[in-house]
Amino acid sequence: MAKSQRTAVVLVAAGRGLRAGAGGPKQYREIGGVPVIYRAMEAFSRHPNVFAVQPVVNPDDSAMFSAAVAGLKHEAPTSGGATRQASVLAGLEALAAHKPDVVLIHDAARPFVSEGLISRAIEAAGRTGAAIPVVAVTDTIKITGAGGDVEGTPERASLRIAQTPQSFRFDVILEAHRRAAKDGRSDFTDDAAIAEWAGLTVATFEGDVANMKLTTPEDFVREEARLAAQLGDIRTGTGYDVHAFGEGDHLMLCGVRVPHTRGFLAHSDGDVGLHALVDAILGALADGDIGSHFPPSDAKWKGASSDQFLKYAIERVTARGGRIANLEVTMICERPKIGPLRDTMRARIAEISGVDISRVAVKATTSERLGFTGREEGIAATASATIRLPWSA
Ligand SMILES: Nc1ccn([C@@H]2O[C@H](COP(=O)(O)OP(=O)(O)OP(=O)(O)O)[C@@H](O)[C@H]2O)c(=O)n1
Numbered sequence: 154m155a156k157s158q159r160t161a162v163v164l165v166a167a168g169r170g171l172r173a174g175a176g177g178p179k180q181y182r183e184i185g186g187v188p189v190i191y192r193a194m195e196a197f198s199r200h201p202n203v204f205a206v207q208p209v210v211n212p213d214d215s216a217m218f219s220a221a222v223a224g225l226k227h228e229a230p231t232s233g234g235a236t237r238q239a240s241v242l243a244g245l246e247a248l249a250a251h252k253p254d255v256v257l258i259h260d261a262a263r264p265f266v267s268e269g270l271i272s273r274a275i276e277a278a279g280r281t282g283a284a285i286p287v288v289a290v291t292d293t294i295k296i297t298g299a300g301g302d303v304e305g306t307p308e309r310a311s312l313r314i315a316q317t318p319q320s321f322r323f324d325v326i327l328e329a330h331r332r333a334a335k336d337g338r339s340d341f342t343d344d345a346a347i348a349e350w351a352g353l354t355v356a357t358f359e360g361d362v363a364n365m366k367l368t369t370p371e372d373f374v375r376e377e378a379r380l381a382a383q384l385g386d387i388r389t390g391t392g393y394d395v396h397a398f399g400e401g402d403h404l405m406l407c408g409v410r411v412p413h414t415r416g417f418l419a420h421s422d423g424d425v426g427l428h429a430l431v432d433a434i435l436g437a438l439a440d441g442d443i444g445s446h447f448p449p450s451d452a453k454w455k456g457a458s459s460d461q462f463l464k465y466a467i468e469r470v471t472a473r474g475g476r477i478a479n480l481e482v483t484m485i486c487e488r489p490k491i492g493p494l495r496d497t498m499r500a501r502i503a504e505i506s507g508v509d510i511s512r513v514a515v516k517a518t519t520s521e522r523l524g525f526t527g528r529e530e531g532i533a534a535t536a537s538a539t540i541r542l543p544w545s546a
């Protein structure tokens with residue numbers, strides 16, 4: 154690859170995913186708790202040799218698109234067409250002003266593309282001008298006629314399954330796509346076929362069996378199970394916190410502002426629910442406790458909103474490739490009554506942590522007027538967190 158070679162990416166995501174069944178366009182569904190398109194885009198956005206990622210979307214999906222890829226670097230999305238071929242051409246046209254040397258064209262429906270495969274695609278395009286990743290066929294393939302009878306058996310040794318990212322010199326593939334559209338051709342199922350039709354030699358390089366295209370409902374079930382099996386290190390942590398009442402007119406509880414006759418005496422906002430939860434998550438990670446990450450001696454955390462502590466703990470799980478299975482908080486107080494606030498608190502914890510509300514529980518109990526909570530001198534909270542991590546040594 155020439156050092157100065159500028160590589161851009163077209164990420165096609167304008168399909169309807171009809172073969173994947175109900176649940177909306179497949180690229181916006183989650184796999185392993187992450188939107189399919191986020192996984193597909195992330196590998197390119199973070200690749201050191203890619204300078205622009207051009208998404209191609211259906212305008213009806215704009216809101217889903219923005220939510221799904223928040224935080225990733227990409228060009229403003231352009232609108233796709235009725236076929237994959239038309240969507241790719243729209244993406245190439247949108248990139249033309251950038252004058253890339255090389256373009257990689259990738260399906261948003263292939264979320265497991267790796268950095269290594271992208272590097273091979275870039276290298277192959279620089280070396281050959283047109284190249285696609287392929288994997289060997291392991292079953293015998295038959296050609297059948299209209300009635301279903303076998304009409305032929307192609308020699309398996311020369312058959313390959315074509316994947317994406319397919320990589321090309323930008324000007325050459327743009328020209329081929331434009332020519333195909335002008336000739337009224339709209340039946341090409343991949344970009345290599347257009348290059349072949351235009352008379353180019355298309356080279357191959359090593360694909361990756363993991364880089365499969367999510368197409369059917371069974372694909373989602375199988376890949377979800379595969380990802381879950383990778384997160385077999387299941388851990389539980391617990392947390393406990395107490396804050397005394399002082400002057401004030403409200404309490405922060407599980408991220409919710411609750412009007413009250415007292416306030417909390419605390420260095421931060423005193424949110425016992427979130428503090429217990431943070432300790433539970435850090436406990437599951439065997440990663441210290443809230444005080445070791447946010448020392449009360451540090452003036453920076455004075456009056457701090459506890460949302461940021463919870464976000465931080467969740468980020469520590471994500472950074473280790475993990476997922477949250479369950480978050481649970483139990484508040485111990487006579488007042489305020491938690492029952493009427495339960496679902497608001499669950500929703501708030503779900504929002505802060507990015508965990509589905511069905512995985513968040515908020516419970517409450519009194520201490521039968523015994524002890525400091527019974528005398529209404531303060532509130533205590535316990536919490537537990539169950540997380541799933543990849544097995545490591
Ligand atoms: N008009 C289209 C059709 C497809 N694609 C994209 O091309 C990729 C591969 O296509 P495919 O798996 O066939 O996706 P869909 O067309 O969405 O699926 P289906 O044929 O089941 O409706 C997907 O990322 C899809 O979003 C596109 O951008 N524009």
Ligand SMILES: C[C@](O)(CO)[C@H](O)COP(=O)(O)O
Pocket residue numbers: 237260314315316317342343344366
């Ligand atoms: C481009 C492709 O992913 C290569 O295997 C495939 O041809 C897309 O086909 P589809 O008809 O859009 O599913």
